[in-house]
Amino acid sequence: xxxxxxxxxxxxxxxxxxxxxxxxxxxxxxxxxxxxxxxxxxxxxxxxxxxxxxxxxxxxxxxxxxxxxx
Numbered sequence: 688x689x690x691x692x693x694x695x696x697x698x699x700x701x702x703x704x705x706x707x708x709x710x711x712x713x714x715x716x717x718x719x720x721x722x723x724x725x726x727x728x729x730x731x732x733x734x735x736x737x738x739x740x741x742x743x744x745x746x747x748x749x750x751x752x753x754x755x756x757x
Contacts, residue, residue, distance in 0.1 A: 694740045701733030 691699070705726045707714055712722025 695737065698733050698737035698740065701729050701736060703733075705729030705731075705733060 705728075708717070708722045708726030708729055712719055712726070715722075717725070
């Protein structure tokens with residue numbers, strides 16, 4: 688298994704909390720009427736976090752990349 692960095696752990700934790708809020712909101716002391724929107728919000732945040740963190744970052748001018756060496 689690959690090593691998971693802190694951003695991936697946060698995204699997976701948000702997804703896990705969202706599933707628990709949808710299935711059993713009583714774990715957090717909530718009623719099902721409050722668990723549904725909070726669970727959906729947590730799932731959306733976790734998925735968005737993982738997708739946006741996977742997006743490649745902008746290249747900076749500080750990198751010395753001469754291209755391929757033949």
